[in-house]
Amino acid sequence: MPETPATTALLQVRGLGKSYGDVPVFAGVDLTLAAGEFVALVGESGVGKSTLLNCIAGLDDADTGHVSFDGQDLSRLDDDARAQVRRRRLGFVFQAFHVLPHLNVERNVALPLLLGGASAAGARARVAEVLDQVGLAALVHRMPAQLSGGQLQRVAIARALVHRPALILADEPTGNLDPQTAAGVLDVLHRQVREAGASCLLVTHSDAAARRADRVWRLSPSGLFAT
Numbered sequence: 044m045p046e047t048p049a050t051t052a053l054l055q056v057r058g059l060g061k062s063y064g065d066v067p068v069f070a071g072v073d074l075t076l077a078a079g080e081f082v083a084l085v086g087e088s089g090v091g092k093s094t095l096l097n098c099i100a101g102l103d104d105a106d107t108g109h110v111s112f113d114g115q116d117l118s119r120l121d122d123d124a125r126a127q128v129r130r131r132r133l134g135f136v137f138q139a140f141h142v143l144p145h146l147n148v149e150r151n152v153a154l155p156l157l158l159g160g161a162s163a164a165g166a167r168a169r170v171a172e173v174l175d176q177v178g179l180a181a182l183v184h185r186m187p188a189q190l191s192g193g194q195l196q197r198v199a200i201a202r203a204l205v206h207r208p209a210l211i212l213a214d215e216p217t218g219n220l221d222p223q224t225a226a227g228v229l230d231v232l233h234r235q236v237r238e239a240g241a242s243c244l245l246v247t248h249s250d251a252a253a254r255r256a257d258r259v260w261r262l263s264p265s266g267l268f269a270t
């Protein structure tokens with residue numbers, strides 16, 4: 044079972060299991076992620092990495108087990124309280140981006156700040172900073188339909204980091220990027236972990252990305268294992 048030697052667990056998962064109908068995806072997943080840790084999650088296509096991230100974030104319901112975040116059991120919170128935790132403390136990079144098509148780049152990235160109560164004017168400087176970090180400073184006013192796949196992916200990453208979340212869950216955030224841009228995006232994620240004391244769980248098929256993590260976990264049908 045992948046455990047952390049540190050005493051301060053930001054995220055603790057116990058006995059998590061999930062099936063779609065009669066088809067089990069994973070079972071018996073245990074993990075502990077400490078504040079400031081960067082962990083890569085690897086495993087074959089279809090093994091359930093995205094499903095696991097969604098269950099951790101409370102975007103999907105596991106069938107068994109518990110997820111606790113900052114010592115709070117998320118399954119005991121009502122939907123509103125869970126949404127609050129997600130909005131304030133979590134940054135999620137979706138495998139399919141989920142950039143909103145009717146908002147320009149700047150507004151997509153500002154969303155977590157606006158949902159957290161910031162004014163548009165108050166959000167602007169931080170949005171500019173994070174767009175600069177992912178190399179999109181020149182594209183703030185573009186609409187998503189006018190962006191390449193890799194640019195859309197970087198909008199999704201900027202949006203996941205803009206509110207300085209305690210936990211970043213990133214689902215193949217470098218999957219569509221050339222090696223140089225991918226390395227730049229990993230730099231941004233690592234910097235957020237280092238400077239803000241955030242933790243990151245990064246799903247990746249990239250050996251280069253996994254090598255830069257503190258630890259690597261492999262998901263298999265029988266559970267999660269340290270490699």
Ligand SMILES: Nc1ncnc2c1ncn2[C@@H]1O[C@H](COP(=O)(O)OP(=O)(O)OP(=O)(O)O)[C@@H](O)[C@H]1O
Nearest residue numbers: 063064068086087088089090091092093094095138
């Ligand atoms: N809504 C759904 N209904 C039924 N089965 C689903 C659903 N979503 C995912 N699955 C199945 O669950 C399994 C796990 O899917 P998941 O997307 O979590 O895999 P993954 O490890 O992220 O794969 P990849 O590396 O290709 O992104 C797959 O076999 C998939 O077909």
Ligand SMILES: [Mg+2]
Nearest residue numbers: 092093138214
């Ligand atoms: Mg996936």
